[in-house]
Amino acid sequence: MNEKLTLRRPDDWHLHLRDGAMLAAVAPASARLGRAIIMPNLVPPVVTGADAAAYRDRIRAALPAGATLTPLMTLYLTEATDPADVVAAHRAGIIAAVKLYPAGATTNSASGVRDFDRVRPVLDAMAEAGIPLCVHGEVTDPGIDIFDREAVFIDRVLDPVRRATPGLRVIMEHVTTSDGVDYVSGNDGIGATITTHHLVINRNHLLVGGIRPHYYCLPVAKRESHRLALRRAATSGDPRFFSGTDSAPHPDRAKESACGCAGCFTAPNWLPIVAQVFQDEGALDRLEGFVSLNGAAFYGLPPAEGRITLTRRDQPVSAPTHITAGDETVTVFEPGFPIHWHVEDDA
Numbered sequence: 001m002n003e004k005l006t007l008r009r010p011d012d013w014h015l016h017l018r019d020g021a022m023l024a025a026v027a028p029a030s031a032r033l034g035r036a037i038i039m040p041n042l043v044p045p046v047v048t049g050a051d052a053a054a055y056r057d058r059i060r061a062a063l064p065a066g067a068t069l070t071p072l073m074t075l076y077l078t079e080a081t082d083p084a085d086v087v088a089a090h091r092a093g094i095i096a097a098v099k100l101y102p103a104g105a106t107t108n109s110a111s112g113v114r115d116f117d118r119v120r121p122v123l124d125a126m127a128e129a130g131i132p133l134c135v136h137g138e139v140t141d142p143g144i145d146i147f148d149r150e151a152v153f154i155d156r157v158l159d160p161v162r163r164a165t166p167g168l169r170v171i172m173e174h175v176t177t178s179d180g181v182d183y184v185s186g187n188d189g190i191g192a193t194i195t196t197h198h199l200v201i202n203r204n205h206l207l208v209g210g211i212r213p214h215y216y217c218l219p220v221a222k223r224e225s226h227r228l229a230l231r232r233a234a235t236s237g238d239p240r241f242f243s244g245t246d247s248a249p250h251p252d253r254a255k256e257s258a259c260g261c262a263g264c265f266t267a268p269n270w271l272p273i274v275a276q277v278f279q280d281e282g283a284l285d286r287l288e289g290f291v292s293l294n295g296a297a298f299y300g301l302p303p304a305e306g307r308i309t310l311t312r313r314d315q316p317v318s319a320p321t322h323i324t325a326g327d328e329t330v331t332v333f334e335p336g337f338p339i340h341w342h343v344e345d346d347a
Helices: 019-030 049-062 083-091 115-130 146-164 178-185 195-201 202-207 224-233 268-282 284-298
Strands: 002-010 012-015 036-040 070-076 097-102 133-136 170-173 190-194 241-243 307-312 322-325 328-331 341-345
Touching: 002 284, 019 049, 019 322, 019 328, 036 049, 049 070, 049 083, 049 202, 083 097, 083 115, 097 115, 115 146, 146 170, 146 178, 170 178, 178 190, 178 224, 190 224, 190 284, 190 307, 195 224, 195 268, 224 241, 224 268, 241 284, 268 307, 268 341
Parallel strands: 012 036, 036 070, 070 097, 097 133, 133 170, 170 190, 190 241
Antiparallel strands: 002 307, 307 341, 322 328
């Protein structure tokens, strides 16, 4: 027997669309969203309001006819970022947030921040103007174990930054640890996105029985106890937690290599997977908050227009395993368990 669940049109509060042929290939997978916060770590990165406006135009051109997606642009914070440009871009409606990458933390983060004192004027201006800061929450100190980098970031960077700029609204993106969950739960003025894949995999999925490169992401998946903490947070109804897929497409040749890229491409199937997780947790009544309401409220926006309907089918629903991007193939994230939910569009 089929079961139906109607929700406000979902948003994605952390999405990589890339550029060029990859943008053209992956944009249709997100076209039915309401809005998405678009990551700025292109090569070269999106560092000015003019860069963001031009990138927004390329995204709009890549979307298919009838797309509902509104791209919400971000600027890549560097030590040379001009506070006045940030504020002007936000006032003009070009950007919705600024993204902080510690230098060297993840894909295309070489232009990120090393000396946080040098970005203090930008953060102060953002706090005054009400511009949110999206944070990749990991230290890059080579002496810190990769599985501990999020927890250390909270102590060394995030908490001091927030104390120094108390009016700054912060989104701790792709939180992966119970430490992160506890920090967000215990503080005001901070939210957190949780990815689809971190709700599903732990580090055993990545490493046991052989290395599985399509489960490799940054921040890397952690212990099972952390995954369970993320599931509790996501399904709790706490409005500080909301969905940000961090869907990050890479060509298979770059993933399946001696030094593979970090990222899971979840855009084509993220919502059915999350619905399955919420069903398994007995929390389908809280799914709309996580995917459609909490993020919008944190960003000070109304819920997206329109509705979607999820239908649960008796037989598992098949999903694409790959997409083609020019001459490249991109592997779609495989959750490792049957998915019974299918997305319909009620417009």
